Amino acid sequence: MTIATDDHRRGRRERRLPACPSRRRVRPGRALPLLAQLVAEVLAGQRSPRQLRPCLSESAYRSLLLRAGCYTMRQRPRLRMVVLDGPEPGVAEVSGVVAYGERHRALALRVVYAEYRWVCTHIETDVR
DSSP: EEEEEEEEEEEEEEEEEEOOOOSSSSOOHHHHHHHHHHHEEEEETOOOOOGGGGGOOHHHHHHHHTTTTTTTOOOOOOEEEEHHHHHHHTEEEEEEEEEETTTTEEEEEEEEEEEEEEEEEEEEEEEO
16 A cells, blocks of 8 residues: 555645555456457457457457457357456456357456456467
């Protein structure tokens, strides 16, 4: 914890600043299931991988480019189930089941909280 001072009219007051988010457990909330849904849409060919570029590391972006459109279909894929796991502070593993029409496929993401945002570092699907 760091301490910062604020200048006020009546004098100085100290306030506590929170620790760096990457050093404490960050709650993924609704952002990570949404990221899994967006990756599923790229795999279905309904979204451009460039739209997810800010959320992906370089290696994850390259692997998504190779797999983009591999589950081509007319309907929008639906994320049926999501499991979030935090093996260590600032790291989350997202695994889910995605319905592509009548087929259901597994999707797994490893996401790291860096520079005040979630960055996907690894993507796993059943397509190599």
